[in-house]
Amino acid sequence: MKYWWKILGVLILLYTFFMGLLTPLKTGISEASPLSLHAGRSETVTVVGYNSFFTKEKEKLRAWLKLPNGKALAAKRIDVVDDRVAKLTFDIPSFLPVDTKVKDFTLLIDSPVDGASVLPGGIAVTQDTVNLALGDALWPNAEISQLHEKEAITFPFRNILGETIRNTYYHVPLWMSMFIILTGGMVFSVIYLMKNDADADRKAMALSNVGLLLGILGIITGAIWARYTWGKFWSWDVKQNMTAIALLIYGAYFVLRASFEDPEKKARVGAVFNIFAYASLVPLLYIIPKLTDSLHPGAGGNIAFGSQDLDSTMRMVFYPAIIGWALIGLWVAEIILRTARLKDRLMEV
Amino acid sequence: MNILVQIMHLLRKEITLEWRQKYALSGILLYVLSTVFIVYISFQNIGPQVWNVLFWVIMLFASVNAVMKSFVQESGYRQLYYFQLLHPIAILLSKMIYNSLLLLLLGGLTFVALAFIAGNPVQDAGIFALTLFLGSTGFSITFTFVSAIAAKADNSSTLMAILSFPVVIPILLLLVNLSAHSIGILGSTDIGDKTMLLGAVDLILVSMGLVLFPFLWRD
Structure with a gap:
């Protein structure tokens, strides 16, 4: 079974779609x-x-x-x-x-x-x-005792969030798998600089491509979530702005690559900028939003979402979703990689 | 020759070169003056908040223009000569130090020009000077490294803007924030934190630059 991980990725995503969308909320x-x-x-x-x-x-x-x-x-x-x-x-x-x-x-x-x-x-x-x-x-000090638990598989109900709590299985895992994939791309850029292996650069390029795609999907799902909880698709929140800038940096990576003719030079300069871009991603996405006021959980003094609202039923869908999106991302990256290999071979002929 | 000596030599070379061909330096100075003048004509009445933002925007564009030439101007033969003679870290560091000095001068000039034309809203000169120092170092680090990347490509001036602006935005944001403290339009609660953060971002970028430059350099 050479393709087991692709099947696994599809199965996990199907599971998250079914569980994530069909499970009712608590009362x-x-x-x-x-x-x-x-x-x-x-x-x-x-x-x-x-x-x-x-x-x-x-x-x-x-x-x-x-x-x-x-x-x-x-x-x-x-x-x-x-x-x-x-x-x-x-x-x-x-x-x-x-x-x-x-x-x-x-x-x-x-x-x-x-x-x-x-x-x-x-x-x-x-x-x-x-x-x-x-x-x-x-004050009568009435006793609160023998509270009932609903005996069914349910997700927690939160005011304001309501049904949009299901976006936890799309928005957040998309971001996390983006980070996993971009980290992979950065690692392959380092490998390229150390070994000068053209295939490592192709892998870095393919992974960064998918990372950018996942990032765009993440920002879109985030905007839709923001529409129903913050009131607007785009409210110029610091987290949204920094994310847009991070995507611009990766966009610049592809413009940079496109501006070189010589494949060796393209690979080397691209790898250097990819590592540089990854290093500037951390202050953009994690440090700056913590300092300023933000509506986003986990930023601007807000507590992160998971610490209070992620109960055990949600974890059952949430963690697999990260793995599922990362696997699907890898699959897409593999296809991009194979296309790039074929194109390079065509150039040689 | 160890790296420190090399850096000193290179720095002296940069400064002499700049002094001999004064057109580059005076070009940048004129650029700042005319930008400030245009801004003044368009705005007429400049409040403290606008002053603050305008100062850093003028600084940003003037810095890109000033730093861009640092690697682009070096000819291929001279690069080859350096390659045989010097350590790459010495080259990058000398350019970064030289550019921060240049940007500090530029910042001082922008400040004087803006203060002369639109008034001086700065209340806490110490914090403002610190911000200016951190800002010129941060700009110099980012732009110098990006200009080393952009110099490898053909249409380097476009690339320079595309590559450096997104990277420099966090620094710019912190700078505007810190200098807003010095102007007194923001309460001074966490100046220490922000200064540390700015220093940390500068440090991350400079260490990335030092690690990556040797790979970029060999052709």
Whole structure:
């Protein structure tokens, strides 16, 4: 089996397409209104669920308003309108166990069918006067226990991200496989400079070509993701700008190669610039975006995406996707390499 | 002859050569002056933020023009002569040092011209001088190495811009940022960090240049 890795690449990508696109999301809370409540009143919040089945076992539905330290207030009454919509009524005491006038509470809903879903810090409660002692005394401290887990293979639900969380299997692996492929290209350029082997240069050229292609795909998937989470395809974010510049550098590599007639000179100068370009890629993509304000996760003081949101089901698709894209990239590079070899042989004849 | 002595000799040669044929130097100086003048005529009223950006854009283009000739101007015979006589690292380093001195002079002149015509918004002269120093070194390192690459091809002036501008953008961004601190339009919170980063980027580029130049050099 000489071509096992090509078959493997295709199979892995098919698996990521099926798993990544067909697996449903966990139940979540996509909307709640009003978002601002007042202490000392009985307030009703209308909640719109996502992928939820409120009508099944609606007697066992429970809901809380929760503080970060775990102190919670249970809903007094829950009226289920339909599968998506429920009305939660809370009797809020006149004083809150916090030392500020306005405090953000997390809304938590638990159902035996859907499992637990949260709206983190989404509900603001205002009190007229701050009285910590009275607030502690009045607060019921409802116990949150026996939360259910949805028993199915699902991806996490995140507000704002919603269904676009699936782009984690395309945008991010495309970037990572681009890095793997470009690193390979750089290594072959080094080998060329050390051994003067024309085939090493062809390999470097083919790999850089595919790296550029993966980079363009990565920036396009990123722009589409940005359209639905940041609001615009291109918002002149530092990460987007630096990425565009990195692609310009690799574009320059091909212009440079095209401007030489002599194949030996083309290979040598190309290899030198390829290594130089790779070295300037690291400050562009990883150092500069960390310093300035950015919307992108992992840049501008934002935490990276994987640390909080990548759960074990997502990892099952995410890691294979990196390998799959890298293998497909290698396949394309191999075809480019073989074409280049044939062209060079044609020149010799 | 060790490398340091070679560098000193080469530096002296560069400076004497520049002094003997003054047209190149005066050409660049005139270039800066006329650019500043054109900018002033088009803008009339230049605020601190615009001043800052204009200064570095003028510096960028003047630097490309000033540095471009460093490898392109050397004839093939002289290259052959150097090749037998000198260590490639000495050649690259001497050009880089010479070009940073030239760019420092250029930067000083641009500053004087811009300050004379559009006013001087710089509040912290120390930081500005440091930025200018780091900037001329960074520009000189990048452009010198890229001009060594571009000199190998035929249409070197186009290649020079295509190859060097993307590489120099991170440096330019940090420079604009740092000098914005010295002008007082950005709060001075992490000047040390940015200076270190700029130094680190310069260091990466110069070490890449030193490793790669010997391969580029032999023909």
